[in-house]
Amino acid sequence: MRSVLAAEDLPLVRPEARRRARLSQNFLTDGDAVRLILRCSGVRPGDLVVEPGAGEGALTRPLARRAGRVIAYEIDPALARRLSRRLAADPAVRVAGRDFLTAGPPAEPFAVVGNIPYARTSEIVRWCLAARTLTSATLLTQLEYARSRTGGYGRWTLRTVQSWPEFRWRLGPRVGREAFTPVPRTDSAVLRLERRRTPLLPPSALPAYRALVAEGFTGVGGSLRATLSRGSRGSRGSRGSRGSRGRPPGRVRAAFRAAELAPGTPVGHVTPAQWLALFEELHPAGAGERAPLPDGDPDRGRDG
Known part of the structure; x- marks a missing residue:
């Protein structure tokens, strides 16, 4: 049975959030899906996590509990203000009300974990691959995108092949469309990018x-x-x-x-x-x- 997020982790999605389809926002409301993403991320106490598209904070507070340090980016001003108010007392979270793609990567090793907007998936993946201190990225993307970038259709893309000596691309578990509000047209999947400790080429x-x-x-x-x-x-x-x-x-x-x-x-x-x-x-x-x-x-x- 699917569990719903606790009220402290995710308040009811307000009507105005439903009008944000133009921003490709689909809010994660399934507690089981949140726990699945956390398990796939592999983050541990003391890790620094950067979250693109924090939205209503479904992942933000659980990430803070597990890792201890989270920078949550949210481009929507109203959502960013609301999230800042809700998490103001949590020293483990810093809410940044700006576009994640305009931010520079942290100077220390960090992981990216997020339920990202479908329309900006390619840009976010490109940002992650270019970040020299990134250790891994755990991204909830469209199922088709995740499968096509990991050879799931028997084909490989230019970006995957070019980055392969430095990064593993892994297809993670599927997440049904009913785990989101508004409900998207397609299912999602966890896409994992893992920097190799030693590149396959010099x-x-x-x-x-x-x-x-x-x-x-x-x-x-x-x-x-x-x-x-x-x-x-x-x-x-x-x-x-x-x-x-x-x-x-x-x-x-x-x-x-x-x-x-x-x-x-x-x-x-x-x-x-x-x-x-x-x-x-x-x-x-x-x-x-x-x-x-x-x-x-x-x-x-x-x-x-």
Whole structure:
């Protein structure tokens, strides 16, 4: 049986909140869903947590109890004022009445946990990936978004692949649409981004890896193998133009064999592990030796 949040954690959603659909606000009102997100977040006492889109505070107070330090961002002025009044006596919470995306990341390690607006998911994910001190992000997103970014449809996106050497992308539990007010049109899911303690490639190789992936996703050659064969080595100019110097076709074919890729594999079907194999064949000097992973890290060479 689903439990409803206690009154102290989440007051009844007021009628004006229902009119905030234009801000892509769907308020979490299911206590079981809140506890699920807390478990998935893995936050511990003493952790610093940044919460984007705190809303009515369904997650804010439980996060403060578990972690002890929360910065809660809320862009809606009325909601921010209300949340500030309710939590004024809680020294573990600081309410920031501003757009989370305009804030800089904390200087110390921190985690992001939030029920985020669907319409701003990509921007919030981009912010998290760029934050150097971020340790993890636990985001409640549209189910389709979470599945598509974690290979759930057998396809992989540019952002996921480019960040894979530094971040694990994990699909967490599903949360039904009935857990929100107003009720959205689709179910949600927990999306987990976890910074790897040791990147899968040396830091010096990451820019070249990201450039290779970006080149492959342009599709200028019609197929990934043709695109990589046309690409210029070391040139930032007219990639793929007649004047550019492409990679030797034999070398690209060998890289595809090493990655166990069929010649006509669509770029979106190439897994992160296969991209790493392609990079190590096409940029052996840049890839070097893969950094050793800490004990218990299962992700080297896995597709997700």
